[in-house]
Amino acid sequence: MAIDQELKIEMGKQGVVVTTLQELYNWGRKSSVWPMQFGLACCAIEMIATTMARYDLARFGAEVFRPSPRQADLMIISGTVTKKMAPQVVRLYNQMGEPRYVIAMGACAISGGPFKQGYNVLKGIDRYIPVDVHIPGCPPRPEALLQAFITLQNKIQAQPLTGPNRPRHLDAEAQGEFPVPVQGEHDLEPTSNPGVWTVPVVIR
Amino acid sequence: MKTIEEIQAAIEAAVPGGEVTIVMNPSPAAQHSLLVGAGKAVAVAKFLRDDAELALDFCSNVTGVDWLDREIAEKVKVTKTVTKTVDGVEQQVEETVEETVKRAVPGYLECVYHLYSVAKKHGPVVIRMRTANRSDMVELPSLTPIWRGAEFQEREVFDLYGIVFTGHPDLRRILMWDEFKDHPMRKDYVLPDDFEYEPTPHDDVLKRAEAHRADVAQEGAAQ
Numbered sequence: 096m097a098i099d100q101e102l103k104i105e106m107g108k109q110g111v112v113v114t115t116l117q118e119l120y121n122w123g124r125k126s127s128v129w130p131m132q133f134g135l136a137c138c139a140i141e142m143i144a145t146t147m148a149r150y151d152l153a154r155f156g157a158e159v160f161r162p163s164p165r166q167a168d169l170m171i172i173s174g175t176v177t178k179k180m181a182p183q184v185v186r187l188y189n190q191m192g193e194p195r196y197v198i199a200m201g202a203c204a205i206s207g208g209p210f211k212q213g214y215n216v217l218k219g220i221d222r223y224i225p226v227d228v229h230i231p232g233c234p235p236r237p238e239a240l241l242q243a244f245i246t247l248q249n250k251i252q253a254q255p256l257t258g259p260n261r262p263r264h265l266d267a268e269a270q271g272e273f274p275v276p277v278q279g280e281h282d283l284e285p286t287s288n289p290g291v292w293t294v295p296v297v298i299r
Numbered sequence: 300m301k302t303i304e305e306i307q308a309a310i311e312a313a314v315p316g317g318e319v320t321i322v323m324n325p326s327p328a329a330q331h332s333l334l335v336g337a338g339k340a341v342a343v344a345k346f347l348r349d350d351a352e353l354a355l356d357f358c359s360n361v362t363g364v365d366w367l368d369r370e371i372a373e374k375v376k377v378t379k380t381v382t383k384t385v386d387g388v389e390q391q392v393e394e395t396v397e398e399t400v401k402r403a404v405p406g407y408l409e410c411v412y413h414l415y416s417v418a419k420k421h422g423p424v425v426i427r428m429r430t431a432n433r434s435d436m437v438e439l440p441s442l443t444p445i446w447r448g449a450e451f452q453e454r455e456v457f458d459l460y461g462i463v464f465t466g467h468p469d470l471r472r473i474l475m476w477d478e479f480k481d482h483p484m485r486k487d488y489v490l491p492d493d494f495e496y497e498p499t500p501h502d503d504v505l506k507r508a509e510a511h512r513a514d515v516a517q518e519g520a521a522q
Binding site for chain 1: 474475476478479480481483488490491493495496497498504
């Protein structure tokens with residue numbers, strides 16, 4: 096239900112607070128996004144720096160890094176995802192409760208980065224799980240992670256509670272479990288989840 | 300520290316039939332190494348560690364090298380009897396001709412150990428071992444019983460090069476997963492073909508990406 100912004104401000108001046116259920120609900124959701132406590136590589140050091148006093152992720156309600164996927168809302172893929180680690184990352188994502196969000200932090204997590212042509216590194220975690228925010232950088236500075244976090248908050252704030260774009264935890268049809276890749280004889284099988292990732296068309 | 304020749308002589312004296320040969324390094328570094336036969340390698344290693352003068356008690360690095368099958372072209376002078384016309388008369392003349400003879404050298408896998416002495420503060424002494432070939436006879440004796448620190452590095456060599464260390468206490472893959480069949484650091488390793496999306500391809504990657512693009516175009520045409 097939309098509300099006339101000017102009317103809302105005018106009523107606020109008169110001491111009357113007007114809001115919608117959606118606004119209140121999303122405000123609560125976006126202000127307590129708890130990340131999962133796990134790091135994969137050097138980006139994790141920047142992630143740790145972000146939570147410390149100088150950058151202070153706690154200002155955004157995300158200071159509690161949960162050591163269990165059951166209690167976490169946000170997965171920060173902080174670093175290189177090796178093919179040996181990728182099934183575990185997907186499995187952890189499967190164990191998180193809805194609503195859940197993913198930030199792919201750094202060049203490695205979004206594409207494989209400097210290790211892209213290696214035999215042992217996954218070319219981007221978005222091949223297996225849906226990613227909400229990508230941050231480039233090697234590693235991204237803490238400000239970049241804060242920017243990604245604010246972007247995610249804005250995304251949560253803008254989510255309508257009904258209709259096709261509603262959050263996944265309000266959608267009974269939404270996919271809960273994502274297939275975990277199997278470590279095969281030469282490579283991960285399958286090499287990507289076609290339900291999540293299709294080959295992007297490169298326009299030159 | 301002893302020179303490499305002196306070390307070789309000391310090993311030959313202590314371990315008869317050790318099959319130790321010197322591999323010279325012609326570069327300015329002049330870091331020569333000792334090629335040790337696989338048969339007596341454990342005895343040689345034990346001598347290098349326990350000898351009072353050498354006392355190489357620290358194995359700092361273990362690594363592998365893959366040497367492919369190769370062909371050596373050598374120029375050989377061959378004397379031949381050739382029929383020639385000299386002054387209008389046919390004659391049998393002996394002529395010396397240079398010919399190129401090609402010789403196939405079978406490939407092998409090599410394991411290299413860098414040894415130091417913490418007690419004597421000297422080193423490195425480099426020893427190498429070679430397998431018989433690259434396919435089925437890839438066993439080498441493990442030196443983990445001599446230098447405990449070689450354990451993980453020998454596992455890494457086993458994982459990436461496929462050298463099987465006999466006598467290793469726990470020979471499993473250490474970097475790749477257990478189901479993995481290849482040995483990625485071998486020179487004939489073929490990368491998994493996942494070049495379907497390359498935003499900025501170049502060189503080899505460009506060729507592989509273009510092969511993928513051709514496949515996609517063909518599929519599109521078929522549909």
